[in-house]
Amino acid sequence: MNMSDMPAANLTLRLHGVDHTARPTWRLKETVEFYRDVLGLPLVHTISARGWGPATHPDFLHFFFDSGNGSTIAFFYYLRSKEPESLSGRAIHPPRPDDHVFDATHTAWLVETQDELQAWKSRLEARGVEVSVETAHEVIESIYFRDPNGYFIEITRKLRALEPLDARDAAATLEAAIELEAERFARNRDIECIDEVWERKAARLGGLLGSDTKQVQLFVLNVPEFASVIDAARKLPECRVEDRGDYTVVSATGPISFERRALGLKPAVWYGLFTGGLNGRIECHDRDVVRIAPRD
Numbered sequence: 001m002n003m004s005d006m007p008a009a010n011l012t013l014r015l016h017g018v019d020h021t022a023r024p025t026w027r028l029k030e031t032v033e034f035y036r037d038v039l040g041l042p043l044v045h046t047i048s049a050r051g052w053g054p055a056t057h058p059d060f061l062h063f064f065f066d067s068g069n070g071s072t073i074a075f076f077y078y079l080r081s082k083e084p085e086s087l088s089g090r091a092i093h094p095p096r097p098d099d100h101v102f103d104a105t106h107t108a109w110l111v112e113t114q115d116e117l118q119a120w121k122s123r124l125e126a127r128g129v130e131v132s133v134e135t136a137h138e139v140i141e142s143i144y145f146r147d148p149n150g151y152f153i154e155i156t157r158k159l160r161a162l163e164p165l166d167a168r169d170a171a172a173t174l175e176a177a178i179e180l181e182a183e184r185f186a187r188n189r190d191i192e193c194i195d196e197v198w199e200r201k202a203a204r205l206g207g208l209l210g211s212d213t214k215q216v217q218l219f220v221l222n223v224p225e226f227a228s229v230i231d232a233a234r235k236l237p238e239c240r241v242e243d244r245g246d247y248t249v250v251s252a253t254g255p256i257s258f259e260r261r262a263l264g265l266k267p268a269v270w271y272g273l274f275t276g277g278l279n280g281r282i283e284c285h286d287r288d289v290v291r292i293a294p295r296d
Contacts, residue, residue: 020064021107022074023151026083027091028061030148031075038127041065044072073107090150094130106152108142113157117143120155136266138225139166160224165246169221173275176201195274195282202277205247214294218250219277228263229273247276255283255293 025031035041045064051057059079064072086102093099111117117134121143124131132144142156177197184191191197202219218233220226222243233239233250240251250256260270273290274282280292 017069018071020067020072020074022062022076023105023149024081025075025077025149026081026087027148028077031077032063034148035065035073038124038129039065041067041073067107067109087150091146091148093146093150102150103152106144106154108154108156111155111157114141117141117155117157135268137268138223138272163223165222168246169276172201172205172277173197176204176277179204195278198274198278202279205277206244214253215279216250216252216254216256216292216294217279218256218274218292219247220250221276222246222248225265225269226273226276228265229258232258232263253294255291256280257289257291260288260290 032043036043042065043063044066047062048060049062050059052060058081061077061079062074063077064074067073090102111120114134121131121134124143124145129145135142135144136159139159139162140156141159142154144152144154147153177191177200180191180197180200202217205219218229220229220233222230222245230241230248230250233248233256234241236252236256238252238254239256242249242251258273260267263270265273267287270287270290271285273285274292278292279295281295282290283293284291
């Protein structure tokens with residue numbers, strides 16, 4: 001589809017929030033008791049049906065819990081269907097992303113305050129649910145746990161409201177990645193690491209590309225979670241710091257180092273430190289120290 005074939009942006013056709021999410025379950029009693037009794041979500045609707053037409057479609061129960069603000073979370077329980085081996089034992093996996101592909105599909109509920117988040121953690125643990133520590137991302141802080149099927153569940157609170165510059169930065173990141181992906185696809189190659197996306201994004205934002213520069217150049221988005229990076233760079237004599245609207249650009253002719261604890265950053269933010277864009281070679285980026293040098 002060409003851009004000219006797409007509906008005009010000013011039409012009144014709009015989506016109005018998520019109505020429901022749905023997943024299969026092979027643990028009927030445990031799932032009902034978890035969502036109704038442990039999480040306290042009212043059971044509001046159940047469909048029971050002799051398949052849905054084709055002879056190969058099993059009979060099923062399809063049941064819905066009120067998940068707030070007019071939305072529901074639903075499950076399919078297929079009669080005479082066997083739980084896939086990939087789900088076996090998942091309910092007791094620790095609430096950490098040891099299987100990133102499976103755990104990428106999850107449900108997140110919103111609370112308003114840190115006290116509420118901690119209260120939910122206490123409530124779940126009192127009912128025998130293993131819950132992660134609070135994890136701060138760039139704009140949210142969350143706890144994670146699993147339901148009886150092994151599906152990941154998240155409860156989160158917003159650390160700040162999203163601003164227009166967040167949307168502009170999001171577009172810049174994805175446009176860089178899509179451009180790079182297309183180039184690699186044409187050569188039957190993959191994007192090898194996120195550093196390549198960061199470099200392409202920096203180039204698109206007006207930086208110098210790869211081997212054409214002997215400088216380190218960081219594009220730091222002007223949002224609170226990265227403010228300590230800019231403050232630290234201003235104190236380094238080898239750095240030049242320039243405000244360019246949505247971004248502060250930090251440049252240096254030699255290597256630059258930062259320490260996570262000195263910046264006061266949680267690991268989930270630390271590992272996305274260069275999401276604004278980067279020209280340079282990352283020599284080290286472990287849990288505590290990052291060092292970026294000019295490209296050879």
